[in-house]
Amino acid sequence: MQLINDDNEMKKTVNKANLKAALTLATTALLGSVQVAAATTSVEPTEDSWSFDSAFLYYSEANRVSAAEAVFNANKIYSDDSILNVKLTIDALTGASANGAVAQPKVQTFTRPSGKGDYDIKPGDTPLDDTFHDTRVQLNGQWTQALAQNYTGSAGGHISKEYDYLSLGVNGNIAYDFNKKNSIASFGLSHFQDTFTPEGGLPKPFASMTAAYHDDGDESSHDATRMGSDDDKTTTDIMVGFTQVINRNMVTQLNYSYSVVDGYLTDPFKILSLLDSNGIAQDYLYENRPDKRTKQSVFAQTKYHFDETILDVSYRYMWDDWEIDSHTVDTRFYIPLGNGSYLEPHLRFYQQAAAEFYQPFLMQGDALPEFASADYRIGEMTAYTVGLKYGMKLADGNDLSFRLEYYRQDPKSAGQKSPGVLANMEIYERIDAIIAQVSYSF
């Protein structure tokens, strides 16, 4: 028998420059060569490899919309560090939402979006459409894995369904780490395809709101204001990011994103009051928005780890070709209390400029603009969030947390003069909301 010695192939010559590589190879050969002789032959792992998070969130605006949301998140990390993430979100929205018309000194009657039936608004009240209720089911899946040394790739899909809305999306992201993983550059793309089938069809731009029809009534006047039953829009996002570990305590992230939204961007439920020179509503016209919006944003975030606490500060500046520029400053402060419990105060400030075509109402006698909307969400506003989160570790090692936040939104005048009776009306009504959330990880 030929025994093996240092002159034959078993004893390779090793290039010292590749000491680490040679050792890795030898280690792999050693540890991979022999089956693990488990002391016990049959093993029943009592805990599986998935980890789960669940959260229940309740959002309530005073006198307006309230939303309940349940999130179920599942994560599986494979032995090669690949990650599968599946997230299911169900939310239910009920309550009343501003329809865009302004308050008046007398009772106002509005036709519901379906054209069938109407609702009255008391003098002095901001007109709210109380037919607002919807349930949305959203499913996201994301797969993340190493592609090559220093490269991590991620791809995902999204589907979201509401009664009158369907959204489908795909995304892909690639990250490159260098400088001993202290720097990460990433590039991402996503694309969404949404289809909107609103109750009552899509109103024609600036069509006059017709009187409601009732059970055997004539639908033809309603139908005359409609231009179809559904429409769609696409959203394409490009994102580049850079993350840098500054030192042991500090990590910073910078992102830039460019987003193009194309298609039906009008809100078919929103109207504008057409006022005479005394400020009295003569008509209600359906709004009309451009069919394209290009958004850009820069985002900077820094996390600083003090001896025990962690400060997380971020700033986002967003601008678009609708001239809605916004600033967001968000701050969280993590304070451990021992035994795995913690407190986390949260402060957020948001400021937004009005869209170029935003106007709180239209005036009789003025030429009709190409685009107009009285939707307060694209008007000038500031908003604050103040909140506190408390998290704790349960006896079984699982995490439970509670969050309570107060949100306040102050819409502001974009400079329009309030004619006649409107001087005594509240056009820019403040919104107060409470957000409560319970999360459980297991």
Place this chain on the structure above:
Amino acid sequence: MSKRRKIITTEREDGYCIEFDAMASPCEVIIETSDRALANFVGKAISTEVWRIEDKYSRYNRQSLCSQINQSQGNPLAIDDETFALLNFADTCYQLSDGVFDITSGVLRKVWTFDCSSNLPSPLAVANVMKNVGWHKVKYNQTQIILPADMEIDLGGIGKEYAVDRAILLITSLTQQPVLVNLGGDLATNSPRKNGQPWQVGVEHPGFVNKKKMVVSLFKGALATSGDAKRFLLKNDHRYSHILNAKTGWPIENAPRSVTVSAPQCIQAGILATLSQMQGEHAETFLEEQEIKHWAIR
């Protein structure tokens, strides 16, 4: 021996700690789980595996395969796949170190006793023992080994680290809960802790009396330490470390007293720590050039 072989399970804030003695060291397994039965089960499996390796490769145990090889008097002795793999690994280390690391160098203990004294052996005595040192004189293949008479092999330099890595492999087949295995300071973990924070590991520096434990953060991977501050010889202000150069039979000069290295696997960390000490005064430079994370004490 059987009296020593028991495991003690204690509850911690974040899970369980299983302690046992093996390979002349205190050993612990920390597992982040609320399931005591799982913790016990994993602890038992790991201690059984570590004791199995100890029984098979300890040169102190006369029944061990290692002792059988050392007593084979130049006759071929059958080996299994695991032993073949270990010998291959030792062979790579021998090649990488140009023969400075050599598992046949254990016989040098006959002339070198590192007791902090000034008792250096005579060059002649060293040269005599060196006749029985030299990995290149050993013949082996997948099924057998032929060790010349009067030579010995000693897997003590890699055995404990190997046991750590085997324990981690074993854990992977048992649970996905975060586990840290620490066999007398050579340690590894299968995953970061559940809170996303690194494991905080106190690294002992054997022999340093007044030295506080050094605390090292470890997300994943392994740590191994080489060095012993109490084992040296001192003559004419010249400090001889207990790390011997198997090529000359003499101690490496100006080596750090202790080197701790981090690597994906414990056996890699261990051999890198040892190889770095064999570079003497260039130990740190050696590790830096290889971009290996380390902590050295001189």
